[in-house]
Amino acid sequence: MENTRRSFLKKVSAAGIGAAGLAMAGNAGAATTAAEPQKKKTAGKDDGKLRFGFIGTGSRCHEHINNVLAIPGNKIVAICDIQQGPIDSTLKHIAKFNVPAPKVYKGGEREFENMLNNEEFDCVIIASPWEWHVPMSVAAMKAGVPYVGVEVSAANTIEECWDLVNVSEATGSHLNIMENVCYRRDCMAALNMVRQGLFGEILHGTCGYEHDLREVKFNDGTHYNYVPGSGDLRMGPTAFAEAQWRTNHSVHRNGDIYPTHGIGPIANCMDINRGNRFISLSAMATQSRGLHKFIVDNGGENHPLAKVNFNLGDIVTSMIKCSNGQTIIVTHDTNSPRPYSLGFRVQGTEGLWMNDGDHVYVQGKSKPHRWDDSDEWFKKYDHKLWASLESQAAEAGHGGMDYIMMYDLIDAIRNKKPAPMDCYDAAAWSAISGLSEMSIARGGALVDFPDFTRGQWIHRKPRFAL
Numbered sequence: 001m002e003n004t005r006r007s008f009l010k011k012v013s014a015a016g017i018g019a020a021g022l023a024m025a026g027n028a029g030a031a032t033t034a035a036e037p038q039k040k041k042t043a044g045k046d047d048g049k050l051r052f053g054f055i056g057t058g059s060r061c062h063e064h065i066n067n068v069l070a071i072p073g074n075k076i077v078a079i080c081d082i083q084q085g086p087i088d089s090t091l092k093h094i095a096k097f098n099v100p101a102p103k104v105y106k107g108g109e110r111e112f113e114n115m116l117n118n119e120e121f122d123c124v125i126i127a128s129p130w131e132w133h134v135p136m137s138v139a140a141m142k143a144g145v146p147y148v149g150v151e152v153s154a155a156n157t158i159e160e161c162w163d164l165v166n167v168s169e170a171t172g173s174h175l176n177i178m179e180n181v182c183y184r185r186d187c188m189a190a191l192n193m194v195r196q197g198l199f200g201e202i203l204h205g206t207c208g209y210e211h212d213l214r215e216v217k218f219n220d221g222t223h224y225n226y227v228p229g230s231g232d233l234r235m236g237p238t239a240f241a242e243a244q245w246r247t248n249h250s251v252h253r254n255g256d257i258y259p260t261h262g263i264g265p266i267a268n269c270m271d272i273n274r275g276n277r278f279i280s281l282s283a284m285a286t287q288s289r290g291l292h293k294f295i296v297d298n299g300g301e302n303h304p305l306a307k308v309n310f311n312l313g314d315i316v317t318s319m320i321k322c323s324n325g326q327t328i329i330v331t332h333d334t335n336s337p338r339p340y341s342l343g344f345r346v347q348g349t350e351g352l353w354m355n356d357g358d359h360v361y362v363q364g365k366s367k368p369h370r371w372d373d374s375d376e377w378f379k380k381y382d383h384k385l386w387a388s389l390e391s392q393a394a395e396a397g398h399g400g401m402d403y404i405m406m407y408d409l410i411d412a413i414r415n416k417k418p419a420p421m422d423c424y425d426a427a428a429w430s431a432i433s434g435l436s437e438m439s440i441a442r443g444g445a446l447v448d449f450p451d452f453t454r455g456q457w458i459h460r461k462p463r464f465a466l
Helices: 005-015 057-070 086-095 111-118 130-142 157-172 185-195 247-253 258-269 290-299 374-378 384-393 400-414 423-441
Strands: 049-056 074-081 101-107 125-126 149-150 174-177 202-210 278-285 316-322 327-333 344-348 351-354 359-362
Touching: 049 111, 057 074, 057 086, 057 125, 057 400, 074 086, 074 111, 074 400, 086 101, 086 258, 086 316, 101 111, 111 130, 125 130, 125 400, 130 149, 149 278, 149 400, 157 359, 157 423, 174 400, 174 423, 185 344, 185 374, 185 400, 202 258, 258 374, 258 423, 278 423, 316 423, 327 359, 359 374, 384 400
Parallel strands: 049 074, 049 125, 074 101, 125 149, 149 174, 202 327
Antiparallel strands: 202 344, 278 316, 316 327, 344 351, 351 359
């Protein structure tokens, strides 16, 4: 199949948007038969307020709602979920802000399509289980929503990554991946240092998602996290929240299934899709031990879940080569007892930043062979977004970076600018999942990285946080 914008648009004009072979995953993946994009009102036409919709009303949705309503000039038009419990919780949460209640769409798995076709939005935020991210994003773009924010990871397979790019290009809708770690204060300060040349020419980066999620992947059916001794150990339909769906990815997949928290900030430091790109990847995985051991330790050897065969290696390591010569190591580690870390390291010809230990070294400015505390440098190179919004972000989720992320997206919507982290970023960062699975299945073989920009990366300029 010829992957070019021209060939895709020819198919679109001949068959209508959505009929160009959009591959979806699993049950969520039945392609939607949508009409041509509808004409929507311009942003804030009625009362000057931006109109938001939310698909998926779990705890992540609540964090986004906090920030949308904390920033003046926004309103929530509608919400959608298949479960009554999260809907009720979200309505109570919205009521605390003394704003009108949104319209509720609930029921079948594709009720979100009715919401998208019946309502007018400036932005729809998708915070659903991973397998629904692409079908819902595609449906929102086809329905004419000008800005679509999708939670991470944006896609699970290479085909899904292409779907996001193809539909965004064909409809003109801006797809924004909601990668909040790109807005973490230290990451933005480090990016400032990179852009000002403190580290010289960038050579190498490390990153990942190293987070003990065993008590999230299992729970007692009532509480978000499993508390040892609190009740029966569950996963799947009888569990609660993420344990209903997230753990199944550990059963069926073996690769870096959650790469974007780590790769997003490193990609920004290396100008990926904007003068540089990922060109190849090789991945390997350890044996799978952590989840089975957790079940046995908390439920005994005879617990029914002790018979589940988990495919996901406890530690997955991917190495990426970039067009401009840099290398990147990405680690996924969610089944092991360990403190949280994203393992950032940005290294150049003149110095480096290491997140673990909070170290910075700049040749000629740091004492020879001695680390500086990164706080000293980050105060000096604090990003303007943080310097100007610190007080507003203080109470927001994840240390304030959720607020900064939403502020940046809303600024783009109001000023009709491109998405801060666009469909090409969503595709390239998320593609690490599918490519790592492919490489591991082939014994660590090197696999080529698709160029989702179709050559545009050569002349595209950096935009993030400028």
